[in-house]
Amino acid sequence: MSIQIERSLVLVKPDGVQRALIGETIKRFEQRGLKIVALKMVKPSIDHINDHYPKDDKWIERLGEKGFTTFKELGIDPKEVMGTTDKKKAGEMVRKWLVDYMTEAPVVAMVIEGIHAIEMIRKIVGPTLPAKAPIGTIRGDYSVDSPAAANVQKRSVKNMIHASETPEEAENEIKHWFSEEEIHDWARPDHKVMF
Ligand code: IDP
Numbered sequence: 001m002s003i004q005i006e007r008s009l010v011l012v013k014p015d016g017v018q019r020a021l022i023g024e025t026i027k028r029f030e031q032r033g034l035k036i037v038a039l040k041m042v043k044p045s046i047d048h049i050n051d052h053y054p055k056d057d058k059w060i061e062r063l064g065e066k067g068f069t070t071f072k073e074l075g076i077d078p079k080e081v082m083g084t085t086d087k088k089k090a091g092e093m094v095r096k097w098l099v100d101y102m103t104e105a106p107v108v109a110m111v112i113e114g115i116h117a118i119e120m121i122r123k124i125v126g127p128t129l130p131a132k133a134p135i136g137t138i139r140g141d142y143s144v145d146s147p148a149a150a151n152v153q154k155r156s157v158k159n160m161i162h163a164s165e166t167p168e169e170a171e172n173e174i175k176h177w178f179s180e181e182e183i184h185d186w187a188r189p190d191h192k193v194m195f
């Protein structure tokens with residue numbers, strides 16, 4: 001098996017920045033041995049966030065479905081909360097709330113590099129919905145939100161952090177947030193004893 005060095009895009013979302021959890025978040029990636037190769041604070045425009053998240057039906061339906069799964073578990077009628085049982089319509093609503101959330105304050109954007117970085121980072125971050133995120137993950141340790149509350153209040157689930165899910169997503173997202181000059185090639189001397 002070849003050693004797979006990957007890069008992933010990570011964002012400390014507006015709730016993470018406003019709660020002063022930037023340092024705590026970055027620390028978790030550094031201490032695991034992952035290397036930060038780009039870093040900046042940005043107040044994103046609506047257009048920038050709109051182009052950051054996918055626009056295809058499959059992604060939008062998946063977004064709608066995440067809330068529906070929670071409603072089912074809690075015995076809540078999705079029609080009562082979302083006004084629809086259609087995954088696509090629900091996903092479109094959630095996507096709009098997500099753009100509002102991501103533009104309400106600055107975010108901290110990073111490119112993080114390492115062996116199997118995409119999977120390693122998602123593990124440190126934890127699953128999307130805080131109730132499902134194990135303690136020890138960033139979302140499990142620092143967020144408590146749920147679609148059951150968020151969707152009633154017509155807002156996104158606040159879960160502190162974004163991380164690319166697939167190599168394709170990572171490639172697109174890194175290009176969307178950083179120019180080539182902003183991404184640095186440097187070596188961590190401790191990697192000599194780690195690998
Ligand atoms: P991810 O951030 O774990 O990759 P995605 O499915 O890509 O999860 O969703 C993007 C973001 O949309 C989530 O991080 C969360 O902030 C928000 N979100 C996901 N599902 C819901 C929902 O059912 N209601 C409100 N917001 C949601």
Ligand code: MG
Nearest residue numbers: 162163164165
């Ligand atoms: Mg995602």
